[in-house]
Amino acid sequence: DGGITQSPKYLFRKEGQNVTLSCEQNLNHDAMYWYRQDPGQGLRLIYYSQIVNDFQKGDIAEGYSVSREKKESFPLTVTSAQKNPTAFYLCASSINPTGGYGYTFGSGTRLTVV
Amino acid sequence: GENVGLHLPTLSVQEGDNSIINCAYSNSASDYFIWYKQESGKGPQFIIDIRSNMDKRQGQRVTVLLNKTVKHLSLQIAATQPGDSAVYFCAEKSGNEKLTFGTGTRLTIIP
Numbered sequence: 001d002g003g004i005t006q007s008p009k010y011l012f013r014k015e016g017q018n019v020t021l022s023c024e025q026n027l028n029h030d031a032m033y034w035y036r037q038d039p040g041q042g043l044r045l046i047y048y049s050q051i052v053n054d055f056q057k058g059d060i061a062e063g064y065s066v067s068r069e070k071k072e073s074f075p076l077t078v079t080s081a082q083k084n085p086t087a088f089y090l091c092a093s094s095i096n097p098t099g100g101y102g103y104t105f106g107s108g109t110r111l112t113v114v
Numbered sequence: 115g116e117n118v119g120l121h122l123p124t125l126s127v128q129e130g131d132n133s134i135i136n137c138a139y140s141n142s143a144s145d146y147f148i149w150y151k152q153e154s155g156k157g158p159q160f161i162i163d164i165r166s167n168m169d170k171r172q173g174q175r176v177t178v179l180l181n182k183t184v185k186h187l188s189l190q191i192a193a194t195q196p197g198d199s200a201v202y203f204c205a206e207k208s209g210n211e212k213l214t215f216g217t218g219t220r221l222t223i224i225p
Contacts, residue, residue, distance in 0.1 A: 006157075033212075042203065042217040043158075090157050102148040102205070103213060105157035 003027065006091050006106035012114050013078065013085065021076045021109045023091035032074035033103065035090040036060060043090065049074055050096075078111060086113050126222045127194050135219045137187040137204035144206040148213070149178060149189045152201045161189070161202075191221075199223045 004025040013019045023032065031050050035043040045058030049068040063082025068074055074093075078085045088110050092103035127133040139147075145166040150158035164171045164178045164187075171178050177190040187204050201218040 043215045045212065048212065088155075092157075102150075102160050102163055105150075105159070107157045108155070110155070 004091060004093050004104050004106040006089075006109050008109060009107070011109055011111045013111060014114060016080045018077055018079050019111065021078070021089055021091075021111070023074045023076065023106060024072055025074075025093045025104075026072060027093055027095075027104060028071070029093035029104070030071070030096045031094045032068070033092040033094075034058075034064070034066065034074070034076045035092065037088040037090060037108075046076065046089075085111055087111060123217070124220045124222070126224055128224050129196060130193055133191045133194050133198070133221060135189045135191075135202050135204075135221065137189075137216055139185050139187060139204075139206050141206065141208055141214075142182075142185065143208040145209065146207050147178070147180060147187050148205045149176075149187075150203045150205065150215075152203065152218070154200075158203060194221075194223050196223050196225065 007022045011019055033048040034046040036046055037043055044060050046060055046064050047055055047058050047066040049055035052068055052071050055066050055068050063079055065077045065079060088108050090108050091106040094103045095101050148163040149161040151161050152158040162171060162173045162176050162178050164180050166182060169180050175192045179188045189202060191198055199222050201220050203218045204216045205213045207213045
C-alpha cells in the first residue's frame, strides 16, 4: 500500500533540545510539506519542498529546519529556537506542486515540551 | 492577503439527518477546491474535490457545491452517521500556488 508515514506518533522534548520528526512517502510524489496545527486551529505551513535538494520557507519557518536529500524523505527538525513547539505536526505530499491535485497527509506527530 | 474561511466553527446534527458545512473563499482566481475530514488525533483525509469549471460534484453520501458568483463552497453529507463526527476543512488553490486551508468546522453527530 502506498502512503505517507510519520514517526514517532508522540514525542517529548526537554527545553533547549533539538528534535527531528520523520516523514517518509512511497507515493513517488515530488512535493512534500510540513504543517503545524494548534488545538482548535487550522493548518499553518512551516516548510515545503517541490523537488529533491530544494525547499522553501512557509509562513512560520522560524525555529524549524528541514532537508530533502531523497525524494521519499522530508524530515523536520524543531530547534531550541522554536519557543512554543508544543503542537500537532502534519506532513503531506502531492504528485507535483503545480497540478490541480490535493495533498495526502500522514497521521501526525504530537510534540510536547516537558 | 486572500484567505479561505468557514462560516460556522461548530455544527451539531441528529444522526440520520443531512448536514451542510459551508466555506467562503476570497480568491476569485481559485480554480481547485478540496474538502478534508480530520478525526481526533489523526491526519486530514481527502473527501471530495471540485474544479472551478463545475458547480456540483457527488461522491458516496457527499456532495460538494461551488458557487463562484458569491465565492462559496459547501459540503453536504447525507444520512449522517456517528463516524462522520470530525473536523472538516475546506482548501483552495489557484494555478501553481499551494493549497490554502480554512480553519475548520467541527461536526458532531447526536445519537
